[in-house]
Amino acid sequence: MNFPSKILEKSVEEISQLPGIGKRTALRLALHLLEVPKNQADNLANSISQLVHNIKHCKECNNLSDTEVCIICGNSFRDDKTICVVEDVRDVMAIENTHQYQGKYHVLGGRISPMEGISASDLCIFPLLERIKEKQVVEIIFALSATIEGDTTMFYLYKLMKDLKIKFTTIARGIGVGDELEYTDELTLIRSLQNRVPYSQDLI
Amino acid sequence: MNFPSKILEKSVEEISQLPGIGKRTALRLALHLLEVPKNQADNLANSISQLVHNIKHCKECNNLSDTEVCIICGNSFRDDKTICVVEDVRDVMAIENTHQYQGKYHVLGGRISPMEGISASDLCIFPLLERIKEKQVVEIIFALSATIEGDTTMFYLYKLMKDLKIKFTTIARGIGVGDELEYTDELTLIRSLQNRVPYSQDLI
Numbered sequence: 001m002n003f004p005s006k007i008l009e010k011s012v013e014e015i016s017q018l019p020g021i022g023k024r025t026a027l028r029l030a031l032h033l034l035e036v037p038k039n040q041a042d043n044l045a046n047s048i049s050q051l052v053h054n055i056k057h058c059k060e061c062n063n064l065s066d067t068e069v070c071i072i073c074g075n076s077f078r079d080d081k082t083i084c085v086v087e088d089v090r091d092v093m094a095i096e097n098t099h100q101y102q103g104k105y106h107v108l109g110g111r112i113s114p115m116e117g118i119s120a121s122d123l124c125i126f127p128l129l130e131r132i133k134e135k136q137v138v139e140i141i142f143a144l145s146a147t148i149e150g151d152t153t154m155f156y157l158y159k160l161m162k163d164l165k166i167k168f169t170t171i172a173r174g175i176g177v178g179d180e181l182e183y184t185d186e187l188t189l190i191r192s193l194q195n196r197v198p199y200s201q202d203l204i
Numbered sequence: 205m206n207f208p209s210k211i212l213e214k215s216v217e218e219i220s221q222l223p224g225i226g227k228r229t230a231l232r233l234a235l236h237l238l239e240v241p242k243n244q245a246d247n248l249a250n251s252i253s254q255l256v257h258n259i260k261h262c263k264e265c266n267n268l269s270d271t272e273v274c275i276i277c278g279n280s281f282r283d284d285k286t287i288c289v290v291e292d293v294r295d296v297m298a299i300e301n302t303h304q305y306q307g308k309y310h311v312l313g314g315r316i317s318p319m320e321g322i323s324a325s326d327l328c329i330f331p332l333l334e335r336i337k338e339k340q341v342v343e344i345i346f347a348l349s350a351t352i353e354g355d356t357t358m359f360y361l362y363k364l365m366k367d368l369k370i371k372f373t374t375i376a377r378g379i380g381v382g383d384e385l386e387y388t389d390e391l392t393l394i395r396s397l398q399n400r401v402p403y404s405q406d407l408i
Contacts, residue, residue, distance in 0.1 A: 001297055001301070002297050002300040002301055003297065004262075004267050004268050004269055004274055004275060004276065004293060004296060004297070005259055005268045005269050005270045005274075006270050007251075007254050007255055007258055007259050007270055008255065008259060008268055008293075010251050010254070010255075011251040011252060011254065011255040013251075014247050014248040014251040014252075015248065015251075015252075017240075017244060017248070018233050018236060018237075018248075019232070019233070019236050020229070020232075025224070027294065028223070028224075029222050029223070030255060031292070031293065031294070032222060032223050033222075033252060033255060033256055034255065034256060034259065034268070036221075038256050038257070040221060041252055041253070041255070041256040042253065042256070043218050044218045044219065044221070044222075044252055045249040045250070045252040045253045046249070047211075047214050047215040047217075047218040047219075048215060048218075048219075048237060048245055048248055048249040048252075049245070049246065049249045050211050050214070050215065051211055051212065051214075051215040051234060051237060051238065051245070052237055052238060052242050052245040052246070053242070054211055055209055055211050055212060055238065058208075063208050064208050064209045064212055064238070065208055065209050066209045066210050066211055070208055070209075071208060072208065088235070089208060089212075089235065090231065090235070092208060093205055093206050093207065093208070096206040097205070097206055
């Protein structure tokens with residue numbers, strides 16, 4: 001591209017570093033920022049700086065937080081004897097959106113994936129073990145992705161903690177609500193048959 | 205969305221103000237910025253600030269520029285008796301990429317579009333008229349979009365300048381190079397028949 005201005009070129013360069021944003025989209029976004037009121041662009045720039053410099057990881061659960069201890073860990077009404085282990089903050093948000101879970105979380109910060117060069121040592125695991133002992137945790141719920149990487153991570157964590165006297169559960173795998181049987185893949189069907197549960201009207 | 209952090213929420217809010225970026229994508233981008241080295245996010249924030257505060261419009265052609273007069277207008281090797289009128293900076297970049305045009309430009313900053321509330325007074329037209337007189341321009345090339353709005357803008361400008369002793373041309377409309385005739389729309393075919401040119405081997 002033949003940029004008429006170095007400043008424009010630099011900002012297009014920086015914006016196009018973001019995932020899923022190519023040079024063309026970056027140019028469109030940069031020109032959009034030149035059209036909107038200057039304070040909107042300033043707010044964007046400030047919020048990016050604030051984000052990377054001021055956000056913390058909760059020292060208990062490793063979730064993103066504005067404070068040392070996040071809102072969920074700081075909430076004494078929540079059951080701290082149940083810990084739901086998730087990969088990242090988006091998973092916490094997804095479960096929180098259901099308004100059904102009243103326990104606490106532990107955010108690993110990823111999953112074991114040799115393909116992406118992520119090993120167990122890159123994950124936040126040690127603080128989880130500490131917490132289990134300290135808080136006399138009774139149940140660990142694994143809520144990881146239903147992928148090989150998710151399964152590997154779950155297996156690794158289970159092996160690490162299996163001697164502790166706690167209950168280990170994992171979120172159910174089966175056909176999604178609203179899915180049709182004929183379009184469901186074989187593995188999912190096998191899992192949902194194996195893990196069938198007693199019929200109850202509450203489940204529907 | 206249930207954000208675990210106000211700072212994260214604010215930045216997702218700001219990022220999702222950008223066109224074509226929803227809340228979910230904004231969250232993905234924000235979390236990406238937290239993963240990359242801090243200076244990459246700082247560079248992004250700085251380049252956005254730089255962009256909106258330091259970029260100028262060339263006082264001659266209204267193109268974006270780092271200096272009072274842009275690189276193209278400041279280039280004395282280019283013919284300043286031919287002015288190519290375009291809608292915005294992307295059009296200048298597109299034509300410059302062809303390396304075929306040696307004249308100068310005038311950037312209107314949009315096109316007349318009653319639907320979007322853009323009238324002639326929102327465009328940069330007066331400096332073009334001034335320049336035509338000052339530089340004894342001999343040809344104005346209209347390189348506007350082949351849409352109703354583009355045509356309206358071209359008609360408006362032509363009416364405004366038709367008494368000046370200059371040649372007005374517009375970029376050719378016809379079937380695109382590589383297009384097949386059977387998939388070309390009627391209007392384009394009519395235009396390309398009406399504006400047929402003498403056969404020459406150079407055209408192929």
